[in-house]
Amino acid sequence: MGLDSTVKKPHDRLSAHLAGDMARVNTLIRERMASEHAPRIPEVTAHLVEAGGKRLRPLLTLAAARMCGYDGPYHIHLAATVEFIHTATLLHDDVVDESRQRRGRPTANLLWDNKSSVLVGDYLFSRSFQLMVETGSLRVLDILANASATIAEGEVLQLTAAQDLRTDEAIYLKVIRGKTAALFSAATEVGGVIAGAPEDQVRALHTYGDALGIAFQMVDDILDYGGATEVIGKNVGDDFRERKLTLPVIKAVAKATPSEREFWRRVIEKGDQQDGDLEQAMALMDRHGTIASARTDAMDWASRAKAALEALPPHPLRAMLSDLADYVVSRVS
Template sequence: MGLDEAAQKPHDRLSAWLAADMEAVNLLIRERMASEHAPRIPQVTAHLVEAGGKRLRPLLTLAAARLCGYEGPYHIHLAATVEFIHTATLLHDDVVDESTQRRGRPTANLLWDNKSSVLVGDYLFARSFQLMTEPGSMRVMRILSNASATIAEGEVLQLTAAQDLATTEAIYLQVVRGKTAALFSAATEVGGVIAGVDEAQVQALFTYGDALGIAFQIVDDLLDYGGTSAVIGKNVGDDFRERKLTLPVIKAVALANAEERAFWERTIARGKQDDGDLEQAMAIMARHGAMAAARADALDWAARAKAALSALPDHPIRDMLADLADYVVARIN
């Protein structure tokens, strides 16, 4: 899901600062997504990889490594690994969610089929594991492989929690840590590990990525009810139509009266939705201040991300990472 268009975007400043590294990452991605025997693989992969995404997660790996003074070649491999893991999860997610639009374009499962999306996603996961071995660091492999398992676990948890009105904010946070924050935190953490910095700085990078990822996902959930298709890269209200219990809905359900509870039971738990239900859902959330409360949570997580940076070297990249945390939540102003 993309970041919206606004002046002086911090991820664009990061991209400019790390342009040479990012070019090397893109070259490596194109090289490793090739397949001699299965041309469907680069076709499907190129559709998503070259769809104009911000490459935020590999940028975080490059930024963390450079911020920590790394001068070797392997941050390129790790950034490409992170992007392959991310792209694989997107291919699988679109099949699970039966999505038809991603980054403003038709999804791969719509253009080809579910089988192609699943199998190409599997191929990219395999490629990511090949790439993560090349720096020769067991710790790096442990971080990235654990993140991959956590992502899958978070997606499965979401399957069982998404339409269950008993889902709490704690369970939601567990889902978000799995499906989004795990890769953000792994992306930043491995940058510090490959640079060989001390444990306090590695932990700071992990904390920054974790908090940034949580803020990012909460904002995406908010934009589903208050953004535009051009900004969020999907149709407004998709989460409601897919019966996903995201944070603003969870907050509204917790405060619901009997009539509102019956509405959520019908639309989310049983999936019986009528014309006008999306607007009614938004009215109920507004009545209880659920959107504002979720926005406050996102701001709090962004503040935690910025606070973690204080343990890291004074550097222009550190300032850009702080600005990025602010920008992620500024999208809902």
């Protein structure tokens, strides 16, 4: 993981600090994922929600609200909302990607079917909007509704860009800002909004979440070409097999010789993958230093996230959020 195993991880420290709030979030999640008439809904939802995820996004909402002095009840609703949106997108993503493993376990679409995964994901989106409305804040509703639309937009953009060698780093950034960073930034921003924080602090929280989410996704894409399966929760090389143009590959294509570009065209655009192609792809990335370059980019975004926190008041949670940004990129250091 890039850190000494004896060092308590930042998200573990966040969980410990916010344990009381998180217990209330988990209770609310269990209550709202229930269904009187369709027992498959809690079955499918529980498979993913209770699969041992870090609950990072709801923790960000709780941390932002508490850091800004909030002592009301609605940060619990918002944290559950964020987790429902995240879970819904995972259910849909696994269908789109035809994934077979998530968080080290078989995916819901594999255990049940695609129809169940899609419809339960829709149910969770609906539940998330019910929770948003209960806060009584139109601004919160606006932020999270926009984030939901942006996530879907990012996923659709990825569909059209993922297997097109013309996809460059600017398009890649749009994709990950949509599909990943949008929920991170919404999670932190609504925490500040519900707390009534000053506008400069709300903007700082948005910036922090956006930069953290980008760094997080870049690291995830790097780990696909070298992370341990138990660390990344999926098989090494899944992105390659799914023909996704992620940052390390985009950088390699940009530096490719004509023969190398033909290789990328065959395996990514045409989908003609053969034994040994993953190893050749990794060798080309190593030759051009694209993993190291992508790592540098991720570290730059983590630094931006930390810098944004300087606009917020001193607080133990602020230090933990800063450490979290370091930890995210330490996984590839």
